[in-house]
Amino acid sequence: MSFSHYLVDLAKIFVSSSIINNIILIQFLGLCSYIGLTDNMSSSIGMSFAVIFVTVSSSILTWVIDHWILIPSHLQPVLQITSFILVIGSFVGLVQIYLKKASPNLYKAMGIYLPLIATNCIILGVTFINSMNNYDFIQSIVEAIGISLGYTLAMIMLAGIRERLRNSDVPQFFKGKAIAFMVSGILALAFLGFQGMIK
Amino acid sequence: MKKYLKIIWDGISPANPVLIIAIGLCSVIAVSNSVKSALLMTFSFGLVLIPSEIIISTIRKLIPDEIRVPMFVVVIAAFTTMSVLLSRAYFTAIYDVIKLYILLIVVNCIIIGRAEAFAYVHPVVESLFDGIGMTIGYGWVLTAIAVVRELLGKGTLAGIQVLPQSFQPALIMILPPAGFLMIGILVGALETYLRKKGDKK
Numbered sequence: 001m002s003f004s005h006y007l008v009d010l011a012k013i014f015v016s017s018s019i020i021n022n023i024i025l026i027q028f029l030g031l032c033s034y035i036g037l038t039d040n041m042s043s044s045i046g047m048s049f050a051v052i053f054v055t056v057s058s059s060i061l062t063w064v065i066d067h068w069i070l071i072p073s074h075l076q077p078v079l080q081i082t083s084f085i086l087v088i089g090s091f092v093g094l095v096q097i098y099l100k101k102a103s104p105n106l107y108k109a110m111g112i113y114l115p116l117i118a119t120n121c122i123i124l125g126v127t128f129i130n131s132m133n134n135y136d137f138i139q140s141i142v143e144a145i146g147i148s149l150g151y152t153l154a155m156i157m158l159a160g161i162r163e164r165l166r167n168s169d170v171p172q173f174f175k176g177k178a179i180a181f182m183v184s185g186i187l188a189l190a191f192l193g194f195q196g197m198i199k
Numbered sequence: 200m201k202k203y204l205k206i207i208w209d210g211i212s213p214a215n216p217v218l219i220i221a222i223g224l225c226s227v228i229a230v231s232n233s234v235k236s237a238l239l240m241t242f243s244f245g246l247v248l249i250p251s252e253i254i255i256s257t258i259r260k261l262i263p264d265e266i267r268v269p270m271f272v273v274v275i276a277a278f279t280t281m282s283v284l285l286s287r288a289y290f291t292a293i294y295d296v297i298k299l300y301i302l303l304i305v306v307n308c309i310i311i312g313r314a315e316a317f318a319y320v321h322p323v324v325e326s327l328f329d330g331i332g333m334t335i336g337y338g339w340v341l342t343a344i345a346v347v348r349e350l351l352g353k354g355t356l357a358g359i360q361v362l363p364q365s366f367q368p369a370l371i372m373i374l375p376p377a378g379f380l381m382i383g384i385l386v387g388a389l390e391t392y393l394r395k396k397g398d399k400k
Contacts, residue, residue, distance in 0.1 A: 012210065022283065026375050027299075032308060035224075035306040073204055081305050082276040121303045128302050173387045181383030188376035
């Protein structure tokens with residue numbers, strides 16, 4: 001495959017992972033933080049930055065483990081889940097300790113969301129998607145960036161809508177979490193329109 | 200015996216993991232577009248939850264408090280691997296459609312939550328029944344949503360034509376947005392019910 005074909009391929013992966021197969025609205029991963037943290041704008045932005053950082057670095061880490069250790073030793077089907085979740089869990093713990101020491105400001109902004117991320121399905125989901133599609137190193141990084149930007153997009157959209165909803169007259173039946181789900185349903189309907197954009 | 204039946208009943212209705220505690224929604228919305236996927240998902244879920252609860256409750260006195268979550272995760276990951284391999288071997292066609300969600304059982308909040316809140320502080324037999332109850336509770340909600348969505352979206356149930364051919368299927372029901380809409384209506388109905396119940400008291 002020539003270099004320009006490769007670049008087009010990367011662009012396709014990016015668009016498809018961030019918009020067409022949006023991780024929240026079309027694939028339904030990470031709904032806990034999506035519904036739980038979009039109450040206000042600042043916490044959803046903080047969570048999105050933490051997700052971008054951890055997704056990209058853990059997909060680099062798990063790619064190395066997958067391709068240099070698990071596949072050569074034929075242990076991939078048996079040990080993949082266990083090793084991925086342990087590596088991501090301990091990586092998030094290390095980052096937390098490092099941030100606390102090295103940059104207290106960043107820790108204050110990001111720190112409270114980091115423990116939530118360790119059990120967020122998006123991080124593990126991205127590494128499984130990379131490994132299922134047999135992406136190479138650069139493709140997995142592009143996929144991780146695309147997915148986490150798609151997550152940011154959905155988080156900020158819902159947070160903005162919910163801030164408006166607070167001042168509007170919601171029907172009694174849908175008060176509380178229910179309206180957030182209905183709004184996401186309509187957003188998902190809009191995102192469905194992107195389907196088939198890339199062949 | 201009555202105590203054990205009560206534990207199972209708790210999982211089915213009063214402390215239903217999906218409806219009341221409202222966790223683990225990702226997989227519920229994602230796989231509820233066909234009855235077959237919903238059943239396979241429940242099967243794999245039970246295959247992970249029940250043995251994990253038994254093992255964790257067996258070794259609960261040996262686990263140091265500080266590292267209990269990593270221990271839970273290792274146990275759960277081991278059983279998820281088994282359940283993934285089993286589903287891949289025996290239900291290949293459905294597995295290929297929902298494999299991402301079966302793999303992600305390992306980070307399902309319900310399982311870690313039950314390990315932490317129930318199995319870690321209860322004896323083995325009670326944990327076994329809690330696992331059974333939670334699996335049934337998760338399964339019936341998932342299957343009920345799947346029945347409605349597949350019936351309206353395709354006119355079939357588990358692949359068998361149920362409604363007459365003249366029925367115009369509403370394609371939207373098996374597409375992703377309907378998952379959100381269904382959960383929204385369910386949550387709304389439940390909160391209205393709880394509010395009315397609260398008023399009476």
